[in-house]
Amino acid sequence: MLLYIHGFNSSPQSDKGVITAEYIAHRFPHLNFIQPQLPSTPKAAMNMLIEIVEQAQAKGETLNYIGSSLGGYFSSYLAERYGGRAALVNPAVRPFELFDEFLGEQYNPYTDETYQVLPEHKREVACYNTEVILHPDRFLVLLQSGDEVLDYKQAVNKYHCCQMQIHAGGDHSFVGYEQELDRISQFLLLDN
Numbered sequence: 001m002l003l004y005i006h007g008f009n010s011s012p013q014s015d016k017g018v019i020t021a022e023y024i025a026h027r028f029p030h031l032n033f034i035q036p037q038l039p040s041t042p043k044a045a046m047n048m049l050i051e052i053v054e055q056a057q058a059k060g061e062t063l064n065y066i067g068s069s070l071g072g073y074f075s076s077y078l079a080e081r082y083g084g085r086a087a088l089v090n091p092a093v094r095p096f097e098l099f100d101e102f103l104g105e106q107y108n109p110y111t112d113e114t115y116q117v118l119p120e121h122k123r124e125v126a127c128y129n130t131e132v133i134l135h136p137d138r139f140l141v142l143l144q145s146g147d148e149v150l151d152y153k154q155a156v157n158k159y160h161c162c163q164m165q166i167h168a169g170g171d172h173s174f175v176g177y178e179q180e181l182d183r184i185s186q187f188l189l190l191d192n
Contacts, residue, residue: 001031001032001033001034001052001056001061001062001063001064002024002028002031002032002033002034002064002065002066002188002190003034003035003049003052003053003056003063003064003065003066003075003078004017004020004021004033004034004035004065004066004067004071005038005049005065005066005067005068005071005072005074005075006035006037006038006068006069006071007068007069007070007071007072007092008069008070008092008095008102009106009107009108009109010068010069010071010108010110011037011108011110011111012035012036012037013110014068014110015173015177016068016089016173016174016177017035019177019178019181020035020066020181021033021035023178023181023185027185027190028185028190031190032056032061034052034056036048036049036052037110037111040106040108040113040115040117041121041124042121042124042125042127042128043124043127045074046074046077046128049074049078050078053078053082054082057082062084062189063078063079063082063083063084063085064084064085064086064188064189064190065078065079065084065085065086065087066086066087066089066184066188067086067087067088067089067091068088068089068090068091068174069089069090069091069092069149069150069172070092070095070125071091072086072088072089072090072091072092073091073092073093073095073125073128073129074128075088075091076088076091076130076133076139077128077129077130079135079138079139080130080133080134080135080138083135083138084138085138085139085140085187085188085189086138086139086140087139087140087142087184087187087188088139088140088141088142088155088159089142089174089177089180090142090143090144090147090149090150090152090155090172090174091141091150091155091159092150093150093154093155093157093158094129094154095125096122096123096125096126096129099117099121099122099125100122102117103117103118103119104116104117105117133158133159133161133162136159136161136162137162138162139159139162139163140162140163140164140165140183140184140187140188141155141159141162141163141164141165142164142165142167142174142180142184143155143156143164143165143166143167144166144167144168144169144170144171144172144174144175145166145167145168145169145170146168146169146170146171147170147171147172148171148172149172150172152166163187165180165183
């Protein structure tokens with residue numbers, strides 16, 4: 001199984017989501033590729049992800065994740081707790097520290113949903129923090145230093161013991177992401 005986890009206020013319909021789905025459909029058509037639209041609250045989102053992972057695990061499927069931004073944060077938790085390999089793209093490291101600036105009404109342009117970010121959501125997301133990476137061999141971390149949303153140096157510090165590629169410049173969307181998909185699929189051992 002390959003689980004693609006989008007970021008905050010995003011969707012499988014984001015550019016990265018669409019590019020990933022097209023690549024997997026073309027290169028690995030028989031792979032169980034799951035790309036859910038996450039609920040807007042952290043607890044509901046993680047409950048959905050855990051259910052997907054536990055169902056795949058019960059079927060004996062290999063677990064793999066691609067996580068972008070907040071999806072990278074969630075992927076870290078899942079890979080550490082359940083196993084499997086994770087490719088993290090400009091991952092959020094301590095998103096709970098950023099939640100105060102998003103409190104109140106939010107609008108997701110992909111789903112046309114308006115929802116509220118509440119103080120308890122900050123606590124919810126903090127529950128999934130992986131303070132120390134115990135299984136560095138499970139992670140490939142792709143960063144762009146020009147990320148205008150997240151400080152890429154936080155990810156460098158947290159994932160210093162993992163496979164990592166840092167591109168100068170770029171932005172939070174990860175410019176040239178499609179060129180990384182062969183590397184990601186090799187790391188995730190999708191050819192096996």
